[in-house]
Amino acid sequence: MKVKPEVNSKNDSALILVESNRKKGIMHYMRRDWQLYCLLLIPLSFTLVFKYAPLSGLLIAFQDYNIIKGFWASEWVGFEVFRELFSKPAFAQALRNTLLLNILDLLFSFTAPIMLALLLNEIKGNVFKRVNQTLLYLPHFLSWVIIGALAYQLLGLGSGMLNNLIEQMGGTRIPFLQEDNHWLFSYILIGVWQSMGWGTIIYLAAISAVNPELYEAATVDGAGRWRKMWHITLPCIRPTIVTLLILNLGHIMGGSFERVYALQNMATTEYTTIIPILVYRWGLESGDYSSATALGLFQAVIGLILVVLADRMAKRLGEDGIL
Amino acid sequence: MGRSVTNINLPRYKKVNIGDIIIGITIFLISLTCLLPFVHVVAKSLSADAYVIANKVFLWPKELTFDAYAKIFADQSILQSFYVTVIITVLFTILGMIITVCAAYPLSRKQLKGRVALTFLFMFTMYFTGGIIPEYLLINQLGLLDTIWSLVLPGAFSAFNLLILKTSITSTVPVSLEESARMDGAGHFRILWHIVLPITKPILATLSLFYAVGRWNMYQDALFYITYNTELRPLQLKLYYLVVQATESFQLELTQVSTSNPEVLKASIVVFATLPILCIYPFVQKYFVKGVMIGSIKE
Numbered sequence: 001m002k003v004k005p006e007v008n009s010k011n012d013s014a015l016i017l018v019e020s021n022r023k024k025g026i027m028h029y030m031r032r033d034w035q036l037y038c039l040l041l042i043p044l045s046f047t048l049v050f051k052y053a054p055l056s057g058l059l060i061a062f063q064d065y066n067i068i069k070g071f072w073a074s075e076w077v078g079f080e081v082f083r084e085l086f087s088k089p090a091f092a093q094a095l096r097n098t099l100l101l102n103i104l105d106l107l108f109s110f111t112a113p114i115m116l117a118l119l120l121n122e123i124k125g126n127v128f129k130r131v132n133q134t135l136l137y138l139p140h141f142l143s144w145v146i147i148g149a150l151a152y153q154l155l156g157l158g159s160g161m162l163n164n165l166i167e168q169m170g171g172t173r174i175p176f177l178q179e180d181n182h183w184l185f186s187y188i189l190i191g192v193w194q195s196m197g198w199g200t201i202i203y204l205a206a207i208s209a210v211n212p213e214l215y216e217a218a219t220v221d222g223a224g225r226w227r228k229m230w231h232i233t234l235p236c237i238r239p240t241i242v243t244l245l246i247l248n249l250g251h252i253m254g255g256s257f258e259r260v261y262a263l264q265n266m267a268t269t270e271y272t273t274i275i276p277i278l279v280y281r282w283g284l285e286s287g288d289y290s291s292a293t294a295l296g297l298f299q300a301v302i303g304l305i306l307v308v309l310a311d312r313m314a315k316r317l318g319e320d321g322i323l
Numbered sequence: 324m325g326r327s328v329t330n331i332n333l334p335r336y337k338k339v340n341i342g343d344i345i346i347g348i349t350i351f352l353i354s355l356t357c358l359l360p361f362v363h364v365v366a367k368s369l370s371a372d373a374y375v376i377a378n379k380v381f382l383w384p385k386e387l388t389f390d391a392y393a394k395i396f397a398d399q400s401i402l403q404s405f406y407v408t409v410i411i412t413v414l415f416t417i418l419g420m421i422i423t424v425c426a427a428y429p430l431s432r433k434q435l436k437g438r439v440a441l442t443f444l445f446m447f448t449m450y451f452t453g454g455i456i457p458e459y460l461l462i463n464q465l466g467l468l469d470t471i472w473s474l475v476l477p478g479a480f481s482a483f484n485l486l487i488l489k490t491s492i493t494s495t496v497p498v499s500l501e502e503s504a505r506m507d508g509a510g511h512f513r514i515l516w517h518i519v520l521p522i523t524k525p526i527l528a529t530l531s532l533f534y535a536v537g538r539w540n541m542y543q544d545a546l547f548y549i550t551y552n553t554e555l556r557p558l559q560l561k562l563y564y565l566v567v568q569a570t571e572s573f574q575l576e577l578t579q580v581s582t583s584n585p586e587v588l589k590a591s592i593v594v595f596a597t598l599p600i601l602c603i604y605p606f607v608q609k610y611f612v613k614g615v616m617i618g619s620i621k622e
Contacts, residue, residue: 029436035511036429040441043426043480047445050477054453054461067460116353122346124339135354137608141600143540145559149566149593150360153367159586161363164378193356201615225342257455258543262567276455283456284547296454304451 061294067287081294091295094278097271098299101260102252104188110248112192113199114241118229120200121207136197148262151177151190177263180270187263187271202244206237243314250310253303275299361597368392368591375586391591401592403554404561411474411557412538418479419534420527426480427488428515442489449482455547462548471555473548478538484530487617491526492519529614532607539600562596565589 030037061081063074085091116136123129139147154161155176163173176186214232223231257276264272273281275295283292362382367375371386379385395401429435430442452458458477467473496519504514520527542559549555556564566589 026436033429033432033435033511036432036435039425039511039515040429041425043422043445043485044441046422046476046480047448050458050461050480051448051452054457055451057453057457057460060457060460116350119346119350122343123350124343125347128347132350132354134605134608135357137611138357138601138604141536141540141604141611142597143542143559145542145563145567146540146593146597146600149562149589150364152567153364153590153593154360159375159378161381165381167378196353197357198615201612205616258541261543261546262563279455280547284459289456289460293454293456296456300451300454307450 058293058297060290061297063290065290065293067289081290082298085291085294085298090273090278094273094275094295098253098255098274100271101184101187101274102255104184105191106245106248106252108188109191109195109199110245112196114203114237116196117200117203117207118233120204121233122225122229133197133200136200138197139194140198142194144256144258144262147190147194151186151263155186175267177265178267180268183263183268184271187260190263191259202240203237206240207233210236242317246310246314246317250307251303253299253306361594361601364590364593364597368587368594370587372587375590391587392595394588395591395595400554401558401561401595404556404558407471407555408539408558411471412535414471414475415479415538416531416534418475419481419484420531422480423484423488423530424515424520424527426485427492428511428519430485431489431492432511445482445485448480459547468548469550469552469555474538474544474557478541478544481534481537483618484533487614488523488526488530491523491617495526496522525610525613526617529610529617532610533614536600536607558596562592565592 057071060071060074062076062078063071064077064081065071065074120129120133123132142150152160155163157163157173157175157178160176162176167173174182176182210233214236215228218228218232253275255274255276257274257280260272260274260277261280264277276299279292279296279299282288282295359382363380366382366384367380368391369384369387369389370380371388374380374385426445430438430445432438435441453461462468462473462477467476500518501514504518509517540559542557542563545557545560546563549557549560
């Protein structure tokens with residue numbers, strides 16, 4: 001972050017004051033830009049109340065918090081809550097699931113848009129391309145509840161369309177969403193389906209910026225479609241891929257509560273307990289606020305560290321950072 | 324004549340070979356997977372119960388009937404949740420836009436003292452938050468649980484949208500225009516209202532859509548904050564209880580499929596909840612694409 005004094009040289013009236021700017025007190029800037037500070041009061045108060053005030057609530061992770069006693073009367077226990085947390089089997093499972101789902105997402109949901117963008121780029125008819133893009137972007141606009149509902153309508157065991165089709169063709173019904181391993185597969189596939197089209201936008205923009213002369217030269221040299229893809233398009237969009245990959249790596253401790261919650265059911269509990277789900281269950285369903293907060297804090301701190309590391313890594317590789 | 328027409332037209336069509344056809348078909352099939360689920364659900368929602376129970380409806384309705392929709396529009400609680408969603412979406416979008424503009428304009432002024440620190444203060448919320456429980460306890464302490472304000476106020480500020488607007492104000496509003504306005508004695512309020520807002524209108528539309536669609540689709544906070552006052556359940560949460568959770572119990576009682584089959588009703592509720600999005604989607608899609616592009620460009 002740069003901390004050099006900002007000098008507005010363009011403002012004529014301020015020009016004379018530039019010399020003595022360093023000595024001006026805060027009142028000077030307040031008087032000059034009071035309108036700007038007034039405007040800032042609104043977002044500032046919102047941010048302080050709804051984003052920063054909850055941070056003080058994180059302290060209950062170090063308390064034996066009792067909602068009836070309240071924050072001030074609850075007993076301080078230091079890191080006791082965390083010690084208990086780390087020894088719980090549910091914690092280990094939630095941590096494993098969070099990492100598992102995110103790593104699988106990274107393998108499939110991250111790569112799918114790249115391949116799809118490469119294919120879309122090959123399409124020559126503009127109308128055909130636009131129609132397909134419109135369809136492919138659509139799932140991004142649906143809520144996870146709707147996607148969950150659609151998933152059960154299509155993949156459900158008893159009456160899902162796909163299973164009806166399988167049965168009609170003489171196969172046996174597959175528990176896509178009602179058995180752990182199948183669920184994991186469906187979860188990832190649905191994630192790919194939801195984000196694939198939308199993810200192509202950035203790659204398509206990067207591809208369109210590739211110098212067309214490179215392709216012409218390659219054509220003259222007799223390179224076919226796939227060779228051009230491999231040796232020109234992919235290397236040219238590599239900076240975009242690397243930046244997005246690092247950004248995704250930074251979020252590997254995250255996890256979409258809404259996505260898992262809309263797709264889970266009683267029959268599949270093995271992989272559905274990710275950290276946010278466990279926080280919800282412990283905190284809001286069972287009232288164990290201290291453990292739930294500690295778990296949330298654990299996730300947030302690791303998440304922040306990962307994002308900062310990812311940013312450093314991106315900058316070291318000469319890409320744009322994210323911070 | 325015919326020859327020359329072909330000659331003019333020819334260069335516009337590049338040669339189509341077998342590879343193009345394979346790629347075209349692949350893309351088309353993938354696109355179909357985005358369309359067919361809706362076709363199926365619509366078909367199901369318009370079919371007679373008996374065919375749906377017998378698992379005979381695929382992509383075309385059997386014995387066209389609008390009974391299920393008649394039931395939905397007769398159901399007060401579903402309509403109520405629709406109204407609630409519309410109201411919170413409108414309030415949320417207006418509030419979100421006011422807050423975003425009030426933050427983005429000052430932070431885009433180079434002369435503002437403390438600009439870097441303030442920007443950091445806002446941006447930090449993107450990477451570290453109190454999380455589910457502290458936020459819940461705050462809403463509880465403010466007495467907002469089971470009110471629509473719990474769904475409007477906490478999320479109304481988005482650091483990501485602020486970043487987009489700040490970036491686009493810096494890049495689209497010409498400094499010279501602003502300078503001349505200032506020469507004429509215009510203050511910040513007038514510059515904001517008469518110059519910055521009109522110029523950034525397209526991006527304001529995009530951000531409003533970001534806020535609106537985001538609010539419309541979200542159900543997590545409603546699940547947390549609206550627990551007793553079920554009248555205030557937004558549509559998505561209602562849908563969750565009606566369809567997703569019901570599916571669960573329905574699947575467990577697989578063997579006893581009775582005459583009172585809720586499948587048609589479920590399908591029609593899904594269509595009912597999706598339709599508003601599907602209706603505006605073709606018109607707003609291009610704004611979203613634009614927003615993504617600006618969001619990906621760093622200042």
